[in-house]
Amino acid sequence: MKFRLQTQFAITIIAIILFLVLLLAGLLQIDFVQTIKESRELGSKLTRDALFDQTRKKGLSLAGLLSGSLVNALYFDNQDLINELARSTQGQPGVAYVFIYDRTNRVIQDGTVTIEKFGTLLNDKHLQESVKKRQPVSWTTDKVLHVTTPVLAGSRVLGGVRIGLKLDEIKIDQKNLQDVLARIANDHDTRFAIFTGVSALILIILGIIFAVIAAKRFTRPVNALMDLTDQYSKGNYDADISLNRTDEIGDLAIALKNMATARKLADAESRQHQEQLAHVSRVATMGEMATGIAHELNQPLAAIAAYIDGSLRRLSTENQTPKPIIEALEKASDQAIRAGDVIHRLRDFVRREDHKSEKVEISDTINTAMQLLKADFDLNKVDLSLDLARPSPVVIGDSVLIQQVIFNLVRNSVDAMSSMDSGSGKLIIKTSTDTDSILIKILDNGPGVEPELQKQLFEPYISTKKSGLGLGLPICRSIINELNGQIWYEPPPSQGAAFYIRLPLFSGESAV
Amino acid sequence: MKYPALGLIFFLTATFHFVVSVQAQNLPPSERSKTLVIGKISDDPKKHHPVLERMGSYLAQNLSSTGIVKSDVLIAKDLEQMIDYLANGKVDLLSETAFSGLRLKMRAGAEIILHEWKKGVPFYRTIFFSAKDSGINALSDLKGKKIAFEDSGSTSGFLIPIAMLTRGGFKVEHLRSPRNEPKRDSIGFTFSRGELNMVTWVARGLVSAGAFSSTDWKEVVRTPDRLKKSLKIIATSKPIVRSLVLVRKNMSSNLKSSLRSVMKNMSNQESGRKMLSDYYKVSKYTDIGSEASKSLAEVKSLMQYLPKSSNK
Known part of the structure; x- marks a missing residue:
């Protein structure tokens, strides 16, 4: 599966966010469960401590209250009051036992009717400590919290109180509380799971939105760079984008622009070289055509000489009539013009100018080229047949360069046919158009191109001529390519060779 | 006895504590x-x-x-x-x-x-007071009426006023409750167990008069101004140390x-x-x-008129 960069980027970010969110949610859940567990344990401990502390306070409070109430009763040995206080304390919930002892630390009341512990000596370390500190002292045994406190009248110890509180009730309370804590913890667990899930979902949605925005933001300049490179690939090296970035993408844009500038300069240089090469090629061609050109010029010059000679002879006779002389001189003048045209065409053909981009009428251009080659046709007895579309199709380009292409192809045909029997060579040049292009077909009945050479025809330095450099056809191809056209070779069904050129027609909107 | 053991325990307890108590009070001569x-x-x-x-x-x-x-x-x-x-x-x-x-x-x-x-x-007086609208203006108006004293141990709030009444020739009668009524020819007395109680009883008409120390009369916490406004002094004692x-x-x-x-x-x-x-x-x-000697002489005089139960 192939994804665009933006999609890949978005998927990557979403995957990272998804992973992080799920990881975070998982860690939170684990931490929460652990926290709840610890909280329960801590709560249980705190509760146990709190209940114990509460029981201890209750014991201290009861002992303090009882000892305070006992001061006067012990001072005056009011046994009824002492007994009443002991029994009422014994009746309090959670009280395991009550001992009231005198200043000799012997039990005098224990809250029972029969005073079962009467006379029991309580002279233990807890009692001694409480007397020494003049404060209540508490301690625990297996199931009972004990509190002992002296009964004081001022600083005088009158006796004391010892109370035992049942710790079983703490355990029962603790169990109930643990059940409540467990219920609360379960409720919290469920709520937290829902909260975590919803939060994760929201984070994922936000993450996707963020990823898409980030991907777009990241890939927008990349897309702009892609558009720029696309423009460059089409040869539009003047294309530009404004990114205003200082990061790597900004550097890449600058690098691309530099590359385009370099390519533009290289192209210009290449074009210049190409122009030079084309010019050299045309000049060389003219050298090769010197005989034909001489023949072409010789005819009008000979005619001019003949007309002038005839005119002189007539002027030297007595019977002078001006009309024939005028006619001869007019003909001489025409021939001079004809020779001038030849020279003019030659000069145009070999002139060295910058390439133009102008409207070129293909039919006229072909005709002009054929006139330059007329002497070659005559010398080689080649029969030229033109089938040119009318009105002349128009393309955008340089007429001289197009002429050079036609010229080269035709001369190659004439050269190929020069070895044939005199008068048997035939050359056909035909143009046809479709909706947006013109097709030029140059067909001869010469020996054709060897099959092994056909694929290399347009490669440089490939030539069948002994004196050829093998640059003619490559130059033709580069010229046609420059005009966004195509040139190719196709062997005709019968004998001979056929070259095709397709050029885009001027549509009225093309740059001139 | 139905529970001889219980009786024995109580006896032992009482004896034990009596001994302990006496021991505490009888310090050795060298210590004493x-x-x-x-x-x-x-x-x-x-x-x-x-x-x-x-x-x-x-x-x-x-x-x-x-x-x-x-x-x-x-x-x-x-x-x-x-x-x-x-x-x-x-x-x-x-x-x-x-x-x-x-x-x-x-x-x-x-x-x-x-x-x-x-x-x-240094000295105080016992004051007798009644409600302003009670119509009682002298001790003699208290016949057949009730007076509140503080408690049986209070000098200014019981001993002096009751001695003054008996020395004045009034018959006094102890009432268990302020709601009980005395005989017509005697002044009924009851104990309020507190100064504020006494003032409130008199102001509300529960009793016709009250008697306590002049220092109590001056203390706002014992005789609030709001109540004092409705009261009047009907008799006072001589200065008492x-x-x-x-x-x-x-x-x-x-x-x-x-x-x-x-x-x-x-x-x-x-x-x-x-x-x-x-x-x-x-x-x-x-x-x-x-002055103190005179006061003590007055008190000694009054002591003769105390009820027998109080004059021990």
Whole structure:
């Protein structure tokens, strides 16, 4: 599966966010469960401590209250009051036992009717400590919290109180509380799971939105760079984008622009070289055509000489009539013009100018080229047949360069046919158009191109001529390519060779 | 007896504690001569013991020249017990009101050595008051009516007013409740157990009159202004000494003299003043002057008219 960069980027970010969110949610859940567990344990401990502390306070409070109430009763040995206080304390919930002892630390009341512990000596370390500190002292045994406190009248110890509180009730309370804590913890667990899930979902949605925005933001300049490179690939090296970035993408844009500038300069240089090469090629061609050109010029010059000679002879006779002389001189003048045209065409053909981009009428251009080659046709007895579309199709380009292409192809045909029997060579040049292009077909009945050479025809330095450099056809191809056209070779069904050129027609909107 | 064992236990308990108690009160002679025992008549040792301890300790520290090195406290639950303690030399020193002081002097041989001022007041009077709209303007108007006294041990709130009534020729009748009615020819009395109670009863018409100390009449917390506005004074006693300092009989003259000197000097020292304030808000101690002597003579006179149950 192939994804665009933006999609890949978005998927990557979403995957990272998804992973992080799920990881975070998982860690939170684990931490929460652990926290709840610890909280329960801590709560249980705190509760146990709190209940114990509460029981201890209750014991201290009861002992303090009882000892305070006992001061006067012990001072005056009011046994009824002492007994009443002991029994009422014994009746309090959670009280395991009550001992009231005198200043000799012997039990005098224990809250029972029969005073079962009467006379029991309580002279233990807890009692001694409480007397020494003049404060209540508490301690625990297996199931009972004990509190002992002296009964004081001022600083005088009158006796004391010892109370035992049942710790079983703490355990029962603790169990109930643990059940409540467990219920609360379960409720919290469920709520937290829902909260975590919803939060994760929201984070994922936000993450996707963020990823898409980030991907777009990241890939927008990349897309702009892609558009720029696309423009460059089409040869539009003047294309530009404004990114205003200082990061790597900004550097890449600058690098691309530099590359385009370099390519533009290289192209210009290449074009210049190409122009030079084309010019050299045309000049060389003219050298090769010197005989034909001489023949072409010789005819009008000979005619001019003949007309002038005839005119002189007539002027030297007595019977002078001006009309024939005028006619001869007019003909001489025409021939001079004809020779001038030849020279003019030659000069145009070999002139060295910058390439133009102008409207070129293909039919006229072909005709002009054929006139330059007329002497070659005559010398080689080649029969030229033109089938040119009318009105002349128009393309955008340089007429001289197009002429050079036609010229080269035709001369190659004439050269190929020069070895044939005199008068048997035939050359056909035909143009046809479709909706947006013109097709030029140059067909001869010469020996054709060897099959092994056909694929290399347009490669440089490939030539069948002994004196050829093998640059003619490559130059033709580069010229046609420059005009966004195509040139190719196709062997005709019968004998001979056929070259095709397709050029885009001027549509009225093309740059001139 | 249905439960002989239980009876035996109670007997043993009582015996045991009697022994313990006597042992505590009977210090060895060598210790006793070095110990200043300060006493008080009260049924609330819890409240008074710490106060007495502090005062005893202060005095003992200032009586070192007499051989006193420490102090102790002995609280008697009633006058009879205190008489016993004084007569047997178990208590050296105590503060008491005029009536109780004279009784202890007469019955236990105690000696009055100083006049005790409380809250800056050396004397007070008992005042009789009634509601302004009650129509009662004199003690004679109380015949067939009810009067509230404080409690049976209160000098200004019972002993003096009841003695004044009997000395005035009025028949008095003890009523268990303020809702009971006296005979027509007698004045019914009942105990309010508190000054504010008494004032409220009179103001609400529950009783026709009340009697307590003039110092109580002046204290807002005991006689709120809102209630006082509806009350009027219908009779007052002669000045009565606020309080007295007594020592046991046979106390050495040296110790007695030193005690008198130390206690009189207390109001001249910062530490002494603080101690006096802590000790029932006493202002100072002075010798028994002529005015105090007259007051004591008046009290002694009134004592003859006390009901038999009160005149022990």
